[in-house]
Amino acid sequence: MRLVTIFATLSLVFAAACGDDNNQTPKDAPPPVDSTVATPDADCFDITNVAAPTHDQIINACTTATKIYKTEKPPLLNPDGSLPPLPQ
Amino acid sequence: MRRLLLIIPFVAALAPRDAAAAPCTDLPNPVYVQAGDTQTNLLKRLGRALRDNTSNPMSLIFLPSGSCTNIDAIYSRVPITANMQFVPSMAEDPAWTPSSPTIACTPPAGGVVPDIANSALFNSACTSSPPPATVAMHQGPVQAYVMAVPKASSQKAITFEEAYFVFGFGMAGMVAPWTDETNMFIRTITKSTLLAWAANITVPGDMWKGVRRDASSMVVSDLMTSPNPESAIGILGVEVYDGLRDKLSVLAYRGKGQYAAYFPDSSFESRDKRNVRDGHYTVWSPTIWMETLDANGQPVSARAHYIINLLTGKTATPEPQFPGNQTMIDLIAAVGLVPDCAMGVNRKFEGGPLELYKPAESCVCSYESRVDQTSCATCPAGTCSNGGVCRAGFCEVQ
Numbered sequence: 001m002r003l004v005t006i007f008a009t010l011s012l013v014f015a016a017a018c019g020d021d022n023n024q025t026p027k028d029a030p031p032p033v034d035s036t037v038a039t040p041d042a043d044c045f046d047i048t049n050v051a052a053p054t055h056d057q058i059i060n061a062c063t064t065a066t067k068i069y070k071t072e073k074p075p076l077l078n079p080d081g082s083l084p085p086l087p088q
Numbered sequence: 089m090r091r092l093l094l095i096i097p098f099v100a101a102l103a104p105r106d107a108a109a110a111p112c113t114d115l116p117n118p119v120y121v122q123a124g125d126t127q128t129n130l131l132k133r134l135g136r137a138l139r140d141n142t143s144n145p146m147s148l149i150f151l152p153s154g155s156c157t158n159i160d161a162i163y164s165r166v167p168i169t170a171n172m173q174f175v176p177s178m179a180e181d182p183a184w185t186p187s188s189p190t191i192a193c194t195p196p197a198g199g200v201v202p203d204i205a206n207s208a209l210f211n212s213a214c215t216s217s218p219p220p221a222t223v224a225m226h227q228g229p230v231q232a233y234v235m236a237v238p239k240a241s242s243q244k245a246i247t248f249e250e251a252y253f254v255f256g257f258g259m260a261g262m263v264a265p266w267t268d269e270t271n272m273f274i275r276t277i278t279k280s281t282l283l284a285w286a287a288n289i290t291v292p293g294d295m296w297k298g299v300r301r302d303a304s305s306m307v308v309s310d311l312m313t314s315p316n317p318e319s320a321i322g323i324l325g326v327e328v329y330d331g332l333r334d335k336l337s338v339l340a341y342r343g344k345g346q347y348a349a350y351f352p353d354s355s356f357e358s359r360d361k362r363n364v365r366d367g368h369y370t371v372w373s374p375t376i377w378m379e380t381l382d383a384n385g386q387p388v389s390a391r392a393h394y395i396i397n398l399l400t401g402k403t404a405t406p407e408p409q410f411p412g413n414q415t416m417i418d419l420i421a422a423v424g425l426v427p428d429c430a431m432g433v434n435r436k437f438e439g440g441p442l443e444l445y446k447p448a449e450s451c452v453c454s455y456e457s458r459v460d461q462t463s464c465a466t467c468p469a470g471t472c473s474n475g476g477v478c479r480a481g482f483c484e485v486q
Contacts, residue, residue: 043347055441058367058433059346065363066355067348068245068340074253075262083249086256086295 104173104192112172112193112200115147119391120195122161122168123206124280125152125304126231126325127375129423132175132186137410137419138395139177144406146391149174149193152303154278155207156214162223162378163215167199178411186422187331203380203392208280208325209373213287213438222381228399229425232326232352232364232372233284236307236336238317245340245349246321251289254321258297265319272298273310273322280373281323287439288343288371304328311336326352330359330424343370360460361426365452367433367442374428375399401429401451415480417451421458430455446486453482 044062047053053061078084112118123131128150135148151172153161160166173190181188207214208231219225235251237243243265246254253261258269266272275282277293281304286293301307307322312335314320321339329338338356342349352369354362363369377396380388387393397404398416408416420427430452434445453464467478476483 053444055443056345058442058444059343059370061366061368063363063366063368064354065350065368066340067350068342069348070245070247070250070342074249076253076257076260077249083252083290086291087260 104171104190109171109192109194112147112149112174112195115149115174115193117146117391118149119146119204119389119395120168120172120200120202121148121150121204121206121395122153122158122202123150123204124155124158124208124325124375126208126281126327127206128152129186129327129331130229130419130425132190133419133422134395134398135175135190136177136184136186137408137414139175139180140411141408143409144394145177146394147174148395151202154276155209155280155283156278158202158205159207159211159214159378161202162205162380163217163220165201165380167201168195169199171195201380203389204395205378207376207378209284209376210438211376213280213283213373214278219378221385223378224381224387226377226379226396226400226402227428228375228377228396229420229427230364230372230374230431231280231425232361232369233281234324234326234329234352234371235285235339235341236311236322236324236329237339238311238314238320239335239337240317241320241337242318243321243337243339245342247342247349248289248344248346251285251341252291255285255289255296255298256291266321268316268319269297270299271314271316271320273307273320274298274300275304275307275323276300276302281325284371284373284438285323287437290344290439308332308336326361326364327424341369341371346370358460359424360456361424362460364426365430365432370442373438375425401427401449415454417454417480418458421455427451427455448486449477449479450484450486451479453484454480457482 045057045060047057047061076084121131131148131150138146138148149172151168151170171192171194174193175190176184235246250263253263254266259267274296282293282296304324307324311320311322329336338351340349340351350363350368352364353360364372377399379392379396382388394404398408417427429447429450431445431447433442435442453462456462465474465483466481467483472478472483474483476485
């Protein structure tokens with residue numbers, strides 16, 4: 001009986017640790033909409049020792065500042081993520 | 089009605105007392121300044137300090153106007169004919185505070201060409217013409233621009249892409265909740281607030297959707313009185329927003345190619361402008377201060393040059409002796425601007441790419457001590473052990 005209990009417990013632990021193969025969220029997706037984080041995240045550039053970081057590295061440099069993530073896309077955004085021209 | 093009652097004190101504080109305006113020339117040592125209306129809070133504080141500057145007292149008399157209009161005024165020497173504003177000295181009104189109204193005065197007959205003109209963004213965003221040889225340009229404090237919403241709005245952030253559709257397409261952009269063009273409050277085409285945002289979201293200023301307002305105070309009033317606060321949005325200079333944090337909320341902004349949205353400050357509540365200084369908040373411009381030169385390339389007005397030196401962090405002689413031992417960093421930090429010497433990034437044109445920046449004489453520690461807590465070491469003169477430079481009581485990095 002004790003062995004069964006241990007087996008069942010371990011099964012639950014492993015099941016909880018496994019990812020969901022059907023999860024639609026990309027592996028590098030940021031946290032959900034409007035979550036705020038006050039610690040450096042993994043998805044950032046450490047520019048501490050970079051002499052001349054690029055613009056993109058500067059604006060995405062690691063920081064402890066509050067971050068707000070928005071994942072929803074505007075309905076008119078092109079499928080490739082580009083912007084359509086402005087209406088005349 | 090209740091909303092109207094709430095904004096009356098705010099509007100009253102912005103409007104100069106105009107009754108029986110006296111001639112501006114009656115004021116001692118006048119200096120005429122035409123500046124962006126986002127600079128009003130700074131000019132009020134500096135004006136008060138200069139009135140009571142025991143080493144070099146003068147009267148800063150200013151007219152708020154659009155940056156592009158101001159550039160043209162000094163490039164083309166267009167005289168100011170409208171009533172101007174000034175603040176009283178301690179002796180004239182000891183109870184005056186920066187939230188008190190200014191006082192109106194009438195310019196000299198025929199008008200007066202400003203001694204100093206201010207653009208609150210790169211001049212190149214207004215005109216492709218280079219300045220005449222008789223105009224000198226100086227880079228002053230940095231100002232961020234924000235998108236603000238009413239306190240009752242639940243919105244927290246806006247992205248580059250959303251802003252492109254909201255202000256470039258209006259209702260047709262279908263970005264909820266900002267789909268009501270009558271509830272989107274923007275500025276007219278000569279204003280730095282519009283042009284700075286235009287450069288950053290790649291929507292030319294003349295193509296913006298929304299209600300165009302001539303003054304920041306009108307945008308504030310619109311936001312505070314909107315019958316539908318959730319869909320209301322407006323653009324402001326951070327200097328204006330910082331004075332109204334109890335009435336409006338700033339949206340975090342995610343720039344093009346950025347992973348997250350950031351506030352100008354390191355958090356919604358703080359006032360450290362850390363994200364402006366390190367490049368995480370991308371919508372900012374240097375303020376440009378212009379003066380007229382003579383045929384020998386020397387400033388025409390010594391008083392104007394003195395004020396510009398103060399604003400741009402250069403040595404001003406005689407050293408200012410402001411009441412309460414205030415410094416220029418105190419005045420600049422108090423209104424939400426960032427002195428150039430506290431910046432860690434720079435750019436060459438409006439909305440242009442950021443690069444790291446090291447000012448010749450850093451004031452990061454001094455600045456942070458005014459707006460937040462600083463981790464910098466304090467020092468008696470010459471005792472920095474970390475290789476830094478002791479300046480104003482702090483070990484600055486250079």
